[in-house]
Amino acid sequence: MPGRQVCFALVVIALAAPCRAQEDSTSVLPDWTAVGTNFFPLAPAAVVQPAVTGADVTDAHAYFVADPFLFQEKGIWYLFFEATVPLGVIAVATSNDALHWNYERIVLRETAQVSFPSVFKADGEFYMTPETTAWHAVRLYRAASFPRGWTLVSELVTGRDFADPTIFRYHGRWWMFVSNAASDTCWLYSSDTLESGWVEHPASPIIAGNRARARPAGRGLVLQGDRVFRLAQNDTPNYGHAVRLFEVDVLTPETYHENLSPDSPILNASGAGWNADGMHTCDPWWTGDHWIAAVDGQANGQWSIGIYTTPVPVTGVPIEPDAAAGRSMLQSAPNPFGRTTRISYRLSPAPGAASGQFLISDAAGRIVRSERLTPWPAAGSFLWDGRDASGQRLPAGVYYGRAACGDRAATVRLVILR
Numbered sequence: 001m002p003g004r005q006v007c008f009a010l011v012v013i014a015l016a017a018p019c020r021a022q023e024d025s026t027s028v029l030p031d032w033t034a035v036g037t038n039f040f041p042l043a044p045a046a047v048v049q050p051a052v053t054g055a056d057v058t059d060a061h062a063y064f065v066a067d068p069f070l071f072q073e074k075g076i077w078y079l080f081f082e083a084t085v086p087l088g089v090i091a092v093a094t095s096n097d098a099l100h101w102n103y104e105r106i107v108l109r110e111t112a113q114v115s116f117p118s119v120f121k122a123d124g125e126f127y128m129t130p131e132t133t134a135w136h137a138v139r140l141y142r143a144a145s146f147p148r149g150w151t152l153v154s155e156l157v158t159g160r161d162f163a164d165p166t167i168f169r170y171h172g173r174w175w176m177f178v179s180n181a182a183s184d185t186c187w188l189y190s191s192d193t194l195e196s197g198w199v200e201h202p203a204s205p206i207i208a209g210n211r212a213r214a215r216p217a218g219r220g221l222v223l224q225g226d227r228v229f230r231l232a233q234n235d236t237p238n239y240g241h242a243v244r245l246f247e248v249d250v251l252t253p254e255t256y257h258e259n260l261s262p263d264s265p266i267l268n269a270s271g272a273g274w275n276a277d278g279m280h281t282c283d284p285w286w287t288g289d290h291w292i293a294a295v296d297g298q299a300n301g302q303w304s305i306g307i308y309t310t311p312v313p314v315t316g317v318p319i320e321p322d323a324a325a326g327r328s329m330l331q332s333a334p335n336p337f338g339r340t341t342r343i344s345y346r347l348s349p350a351p352g353a354a355s356g357q358f359l360i361s362d363a364a365g366r367i368v369r370s371e372r373l374t375p376w377p378a379a380g381s382f383l384w385d386g387r388d389a390s391g392q393r394l395p396a397g398v399y400y401g402r403a404a405c406g407d408r409a410a411t412v413r414l415v416i417l418r
Contacts, residue, residue, distance in 0.1 A: 024172035026194075029121040030071075031169075032286055036224040039284035039291040040245065040266040042308040044361055046402045046409070047099045050274045050297065050304035052079065056093070056103045060085040066303035067116045067131075068294035069219070070098070070285045071147075078147050079294055080107075080128070081305060082115035090117045090130060092147045098285070098292050099307055108141065108150045116164045116281075118219050122194055129156075129165045133181050138165045140195060156198045157189055167194075168220035170228060170251060174198075177206075179215035183235040186214040188256060203256040211235040213260075217243045218282045230258060233280045234265060240280030240298060243267035267295055267308075270362075274304050282308075311411055329410060330403050336415035337386070343401050343412065344381040350406025360384065360401050360414070368394060376405045386416050 032039075054062035062083040071078045077095040082088045083106065090108035093101040108114060112134030119128045126143040128150060137155040144151060156165075156176070165178040176189045176198070186207040191198040207214040211234075218231040228248035234241050245261040267279040275297020284293040291310040296303050329346040349356065356376035360369040368388040384401075387393050396418040402411045 024169075026169065026172075027123055028169040030285065032221055032223050034224055035286045037286075037291070037310070038223075038263075039221065039229075039286075039293065039310065040263050042266055042282070042284075042291070042293055042295070042310060043398070043400050043413070045099055045292070045307040045309045046359060046361065046400075046404065046411075047307060048367075049306045051099070051307045052081065052093055052101050052103070052305040054083065054302070054304070056101075057083045057085070057091060057106075058103055059105050060089070062091075064298075064301075064303040065091070065305055066296045066298075067281050068296055068305045069117050069119050069283045070292075070294050071119050071121075071126075072098075072285065073121075073146065078119075079305070080117040080119050080147070081294075081296075082117065088113035088115040090114055090128070090150070098287075104147075107148045116216075118166050120167065120219075122169075127153075127194070129167050129176075131162070131164050133161050133163050136161055138162050138176070138178060154195050156191075156196075157200075160187070162187075164216040166216045166219045168222060170220075170222050171226075173253070175220065175251070177216050177220060177230055182211075183215040183233065183239065184209050184211045186216070186232070190253060201256060202254055206256055206258070207232075213244055213246070217280055218284075221284070229261075231266075231282055235280075238278060240278040241269055243279055243282050243295075267297075270297070274299055275306065276300075311413065312409065330401065330412045332384075332401065332412050332414055335412075336417045338417050340383055340385050341414065342381055342383050343414075344379075345403045345410065346379045347376075347403050347405060347408055347410055348378045349376045350408045353406030356403065356405030358382070358401070358403055360399055362394070362397070362399055368399070384414075 054064045062085050065081050065083050067082040069080045077098040079093045083091040089106045091106045093103045095101045114130045116131040117128050126146045128141045132139045137158040140153045141150040142153045143149050161181040163179045163181045167176045174191045179186050185205045188201040188204040188206050189198045213232045215233040217233045221229045230246040232244045234244050242265040245264040245266050246258045247261050248258045250257040269278045276299040279297045281296045284291045290312045293308045295308050296305050332341045332343045355374035357372045359367050361367050396416050399414040401414050
């Protein structure tokens, strides 16, 4: 492979997200209750990371951006996030592929800081529950003209320094996890109706005096088989250090119980680069064959936003009928490896694509090796010695190899042992 890195725009993924309504009278999106695939493990998408920074905000001077939430509507992807200008405001970017983003504008500005813009759709209306700690309330907003025109509907609960509320629908009832500003307490509320009637759960607070698991790190997710997940920040040893995963075993109006997932944490400070010092928000979205997630990370006090994915099944990659063995493939052997591994691929050229590219990225999304081939051969292999583009041996850990030609791609997870 060449001794230099190449940054490039890679792979436009056609993302369709079929969803079914909850089995009650309320239609709510996003709805993952028909999805049985886990939204973890996550790895950086093969685009330059971070995907959105404070420098992308054009209608104000933003110190940083954080707290990303996705929504897909009529084939367009929307990314809502906090921009600190210096008070927090809610801004939006748009995309055709959820990988490459165009900044649009600030869509919600209040007299005090707002952040954590959890956006959802219920019975055809768009709602947002941003963090509004200064009001000592969880405030519900509705969009008059999505993605803009957000107006206050009601205050769902009041009287506490509520932080990072996340609302979801489960078994015909609305539920809400919400923390305090100190990040050491998590309360649980529920209601029969969205705009009013919220009551605290008998088991609330479900977390008390624990900064390692209290504060929400994204929306509550309900997957197939009544699997309920709570994402939580690990705010030790520092605020926003990692995203932990809890699976809820029991959730009824009377009882609550959860367990730490063995896959936790699903995001972590990488030690270098844009997310060197922490990661604290994750919003996954099911695309039809894999998950894509908006995440954030910070280094030296500056937050920015990245895009991560779960592995894309190679069976979903379009290929020419006459490609070798009639399928796409990217594999590595041995894997895990200590000194070298041979990466083999079978991926037919995309129509009209003059070249293709191999790249290897680390777990933080940094490209460590790359090679462009013109023209792109449909099959081949190469030997990787676990070194970066400058010839330095890379540390033990997880890496991702990717072969791409036009809109066709395949990915393999690589593990270096030292």
